[in-house]
Amino acid sequence: MIYVTHDQVEAMTLGQRIVVLKDGEIQQIDTPKVLYDRPANLFVAGFLGSPAMNFLHGRLEGGDRAKLVQADGQEALLGTLPAALSEWIGREVVVGVRPEDLQLAGTGEAAFQADVEGVEFVGNEAFLHLRFGPQLLVSRVAPQASPEIGDRLSMALPVDRLHVFDPASGLSIATR
Numbered sequence: 001m002i003y004v005t006h007d008q009v010e011a012m013t014l015g016q017r018i019v020v021l022k023d024g025e026i027q028q029i030d031t032p033k034v035l036y037d038r039p040a041n042l043f044v045a046g047f048l049g050s051p052a053m054n055f056l057h058g059r060l061e062g063g064d065r066a067k068l069v070q071a072d073g074q075e076a077l078l079g080t081l082p083a084a085l086s087e088w089i090g091r092e093v094v095v096g097v098r099p100e101d102l103q104l105a106g107t108g109e110a111a112f113q114a115d116v117e118g119v120e121f122v123g124n125e126a127f128l129h130l131r132f133g134p135q136l137l138v139s140r141v142a143p144q145a146s147p148e149i150g151d152r153l154s155m156a157l158p159v160d161r162l163h164v165f166d167p168a169s170g171l172s173i174a175t176r
Helices: 008-014 032-037 042-047 083-088
Strands: 018-022 025-030 054-061 066-069 075-079 092-097 111-121 126-132 135-141 152-156 163-165 172-175
Touching: 008 032, 018 032, 018 042, 025 032, 025 042, 042 054, 042 092, 042 163, 054 135, 083 172, 126 152
Parallel strands: none
Antiparallel strands: 018 025, 054 066, 054 092, 066 075, 075 111, 092 163, 111 126, 111 152, 126 135, 163 172
């Protein structure tokens, strides 16, 4: 059976194979889990998920503890990068991270500092609305984490859960 919907939640819950279209062109065809876990491009990554995937724009810098450097000079430590990203060192990228993967950093974790601009409690979870330089991010955390507006938090970007995209083409370079 073919079922057409613009509702991504409906598609993800009902579909066994999903065709994601943009402007009449196929972007990706796969199971809901693969589409969510390994999006082929920025459109698919941003379309699936609620709240949507966070995108950080910047230049990838290498070393044992790689980092993403934004235009305003702010840095986010990423940790050891997969080999597939070695040719992207020194180049602009878009790093995507799902809200559930953007978590409060533990001691010694690769991290960056973000300011809390809002806290949305929704029962079994809370959404932290964060600012990192010019970018707004959303983190999905346990409701027991109760920072307040104005707090500065250390947030972790787990390298094994990141999605990296070419900003020019929008295509995935490396996805977990």
